[in-house]
Amino acid sequence: MASTSPDSDTASDAAAAGQAAPGEAAVASAAARPATYFDGVTNRRHVVVLRFDSTLELIEDGVAVATWPYADLRAVDGAPGTLRLKCVSALPLARLEVADPAAQAEIGMRARSLQVERGRGQTGRIVAWSLAAVASIVLIVVFGVPLAAERLTPLVPLSFERRLGGMADNQVRAIFGGRTCTDAEGDAAFAKLVETLRQAGHVDMALPTEVLASPVPNAFALPGGRIYLLNGLLQKAESADEIAGVIAHEIGHVSHRDQTRLMLQRGGMSFLVGLLFGDVTGSTAVIFVTRSLFDASYTRDAEQSADAFAIETTHTLGRSPAPMGELLFRITGAQGSHTIGILMSHPLTEERRELMRREDRPATGPELLSAAEWRALKTVCRSTAAR
Numbered sequence: 379m380a381s382t383s384p385d386s387d388t389a390s391d392a393a394a395a396g397q398a399a400p401g402e403a404a405v406a407s408a409a410a411r412p413a414t415y416f417d418g419v420t421n422r423r424h425v426v427v428l429r430f431d432s433t434l435e436l437i438e439d440g441v442a443v444a445t446w447p448y449a450d451l452r453a454v455d456g457a458p459g460t461l462r463l464k465c466v467s468a469l470p471l472a473r474l475e476v477a478d479p480a481a482q483a484e485i486g487m488r489a490r491s492l493q494v495e496r497g498r499g500q501t502g503r504i505v506a507w508s509l510a511a512v513a514s515i516v517l518i519v520v521f522g523v524p525l526a527a528e529r530l531t532p533l534v535p536l537s538f539e540r541r542l543g544g545m546a547d548n549q550v551r552a553i554f555g556g557r558t559c560t561d562a563e564g565d566a567a568f569a570k571l572v573e574t575l576r577q578a579g580h581v582d583m584a585l586p587t588e589v590l591a592s593p594v595p596n597a598f599a600l601p602g603g604r605i606y607l608l609n610g611l612l613q614k615a616e617s618a619d620e621i622a623g624v625i626a627h628e629i630g631h632v633s634h635r636d637q638t639r640l641m642l643q644r645g646g647m648s649f650l651v652g653l654l655f656g657d658v659t660g661s662t663a664v665i666f667v668t669r670s671l672f673d674a675s676y677t678r679d680a681e682q683s684a685d686a687f688a689i690e691t692t693h694t695l696g697r698s699p700a701p702m703g704e705l706l707f708r709i710t711g712a713q714g715s716h717t718i719g720i721l722m723s724h725p726l727t728e729e730r731r732e733l734m735r736r737e738d739r740p741a742t743g744p745e746l747l748s749a750a751e752w753r754a755l756k757t758v759c760r761s762t763a764a765r
């Protein structure tokens with residue numbers, strides 16, 4: 379989609395084409411977005427409008443019901459994606475809940491002591507990132523979220539990507555609890571396949587692997603490089619080359635940092651504000667990690683680049699990318715079922731099969747897995763119950 383093109387040259391283009399809600403790119407509109415205020419006396423929810431003046435004014439029906447100095451604002455634990463605040467100079471139980479990312483960003487920029495009472499230990503480690511986040515917010519305001527994500531992605535340190543990947547991994551384990559396939563020979567075969575692809579694709583980072591006993595025909599990679607193969611895909615596959623092509627495509631996404639880019643886009647300001655608040659290990663980031671995992675829709679450009687990576691990598695190994703196209707086609711059929719995992723994120727199967735067929739080459743390299751290794755991989759989940 380055009381929104382991620384670094385060539386979008388006006389802020390309005392980028393904002394209009396992007397996925398961000400109208401107004402998300404303009405802090406000025408934050409004042410108009412309502413927030414929820416609890417006065418600390420009754421349990422009534424007051425819908426208030428925030429006015430960013432010399433203090434933070436909470437306006438209900440045109441009347442300021444509270445004025446909170448920015449220096450007195452403190453973040454307290456709230457629902458994911460929501461910035462929950464108290465004010466040290468107000469009633470102890472008074473709370474303000476801000477869901478609007480632009481308003482969160484505005485508060486983040488004005489209130490410098492939000493994190494005074496928590497996460498002290500984390501503060502040092504994220505100083506650099508906080509600075510980056512402030513800069514990002516400016517970028518987002520100026521260019522709109524998608525463009526900023528495009529520009530920021532190369533700046534995200536790999537170590538940070540790995541932390542994101544670790545969070546995502548926790549979610550995967552929570553969702554697929556106990557369904558990790560642990561057959562030693564099968565796991566070794568998959569690890570070997572991925573390692574072969576990693577070297578051929580000139581990817582510098584480690585790519586840990588895991589097979590999950592899920593019937594869904596899918597494979598995915600987490601930011602930071604962990605590669606997941608679901609048994610449903612494995613069972614549909616008739617050769618190691620078929621799996622290799624799909625996995626090479628996923629490694630392409632890792633190599634191009636598409637997961638991180640998507641997170642920055644989807645998460646937009648909330649995500650960056652989470653960084654600003656030092657909440658990167660907490661609730662804010664997790665939303666986006668989850669979204670990016672199961673609702674992954676990369677841009678068409680990203681998909682084509684990942685396919686190109688898969689084609690190049692298989693060619694480097696003296697293998698053909700055509701089997702990958704056949705596997706995808708077998709799973710989705712000519713029309714494609716958009717309810718199947720791999721198709722939701724990877725549409726246009728027929729077109730891709732044609733592309734892979736055009737790139738078909740006679741095999742000049744050795745088999746990626748021996749017959750015994752392929753058998754071990756196919757049965758890697760036999761002792762793990764699918765649920």
Ligand SMILES: [Zn+2]
Nearest residue numbers: 681684723724
């Ligand atoms: Zn893809």
